[in-house]
Amino acid sequence: MKERTAIDTIKGYFYQFDLAIVKLLELKKDTETIVIEGIEDIDINTATEETAIQCKYHAKKEYNHSVIAKPIRLMLDHYKEVIEGAKKQINYKLYGYFESGQAKLTLPIDSTFLKKHFLTYTEKKVEYYHHIKHNLTDNELDDFISLLEININAMEYQSQVKKISTLLISQFGCKAFEAEHFFYNNALKVIKELSIEDDVKKRKISKSEFLKKIDLKRILFNEWFITYKGEAKLFTELRTQYFTALNISPFERFFIIEIPTTNYVRTELKDIIFTISKKWSKLSKREQKPFCPYIYLHNIPHKELLELKKELYSEDFIFIDGFDFDGAEFSVKSICKTANNDNSIKFKLLNKFEHINLTLNEINKTKEIYQFYCTNPFFNSSYINVKHVQIQISQLTDIKKIV
DNA sequence: GGCACTCCGTTCTTCTGCAA
DNA sequence: TTGCAGAAGAACGGAGTGCC
Incomplete structure (x- = not known):
């Protein structure tokens, strides 16, 4: 049981790393960048906008509002700083995979739903109201909702791995073995190294830098790839x-x-x-x-x-x-x-x-x-x-x- | 028949343990 | 410190029962 829990936790990390790889490969321009563990798990910076993605992978968990409520409250914390002029406006995206229960959430949500299911919570028997704490009006909450995209029907783990393989084959014109053992192996290493940098500026990478770094035709003894494989x-x-x-x-x-x-x-x-x-x-x-x-x-x-x-x-x-x-x-x-x-x-x-x-x-x-x-x-x-x-x-x- | 109360199963939230 | 799964406990809702 313990070992399985650990495997599931590691799978969650891999899922997040894999999503970062997918997002990098899907960037339209070579100069566009992503930041690992920036405002959220993955921040995407394109010429026109910035999007912070919070990623959740619950392989054995049914969807419930409470599971995504905390990340949404953290996004609202950022939004509060935006309306105070302390930070730049960005888009928020919550991307999650759940075993079941997706039907419980009907999109789009309104401010009443947001307040009831995501912003009101209990901790140690004390009830908190996050919107009241931040003194936010319904209009401001509506504006926040317009910047927020929730997708609880994210791709399943293996499907995402297959997607990476397809993207790499297309990018490098290689075979499936090379896509996995050279480029995916290297990509995992690059993302892992970025994620452990203390300085957020060092956790940023452009598409062209990423492609250059993973374009090495040699097999790495990469602990993350070995854990995966x-x-x-x-x-x-x-x-x-x-x-x-x-x-x-x-x-x-x-x-x-x-x-x-x-x-x-x-x-x-x-x-x-x-x-x-x-x-x-x-x-x-x-x-x-x-x-x-x-x-x-x-x-x-x-x-x-x-x-x-x-x-x-x-x-x-x-x-x-x-x-x-x-x-x-x-x-x-x-x-x-x-x-x-x-x-x-x-x-x-x-x-x-x-x-x-x-x-x-x-x-x-x-x-x-x-x-x-x-x-x-x-x-x-x-x-x-x-x-x-x-x-x-x-x-x-x-x-x-x-x- | 309608209302109030209790019981019990289900659902949901919060807490805890574990590994990285 | 974080993120996951599982445990624990709170909340909810339907069915059954009793009383007016």
Whole structure:
């Protein structure tokens, strides 16, 4: 029960973030902006008007006037400052989803209804009259109603998610997977980061800034996206998208892995190397074009790399690193040597960052790069025809779950 | 028959607990 | 601190009963 309550609460946050994404994508001009948690949950600023939207998502709750009464009173507080000349006039919008009970509210409402159901309330057995507190006349309340739009038939959660996907596909001309894993994932991160800014000026973003920020074709390890998707499901989808094929083509695959500075465990790294080697090599005698993967370990201390190589070698796990004899320089020809059943080379280790480009330049076959990074991608491919997948990880063991 | 009172189920509002 | 769901309690309204 507790866990379900938490999930429902998180769903409420997501619903609000998703609505912000929808509103940003629906802005007509690139210069138009929205503010997260401004006057209301979402403030929309267009060339002609400003609208403050209060968003409610009650997946398991029936509509009752009291549920939306408090936000309406807060909007009236703002309106009071408007008629006093302290603030600029804006439009107010209450956008809510409820499981049932929508028929209880007949729109439009009048000032009598507003006073009775939204402005009169009880707290600790004391009755309050919000309109009397603010000394507002019926005419002023009518004016407030003319600025207020109530929609308690808001889109259901999944329908809104589908709408975002459609908008992103249309905006970026991408596929559904990219819309979700690249652009929606990035969009969630951008909105989340805006929402936690203390300064309201920093919670503002224009459509063009937003589109620029989310236009990154790489997978982020974004806690909000993982919460939305579920870690296991996310890893499964990544595996299906990038690492599942019935017949693996004999391509030259580069696995570029950043070693986290904390919680490094050598056995875990070895396990990942074994997995990549096993899955992404074919050394059978019957294989016409045998192959094995290239692996580069970013930020691994020199001494640790040496220990790792010693251990692999002592376990008869055959690999090459482009150095043919003691004192020799890195040889591209050596590292590019074809792996086969006779030499049993299970993977090719690139010791240094610069060896990646030297090797890539030498190879004429189809190449693919899979980069797993911790914070920011550290290898930028300039090869137009080379597939380059960038996936953010939180820990080394994530890689094994994906590949 | 009409009115007042009581009971009880339903509806609505407010409070509380929980998680972020 | 906020926003959600659920609990608790107040308010409402219909049915039944008794009295004038």
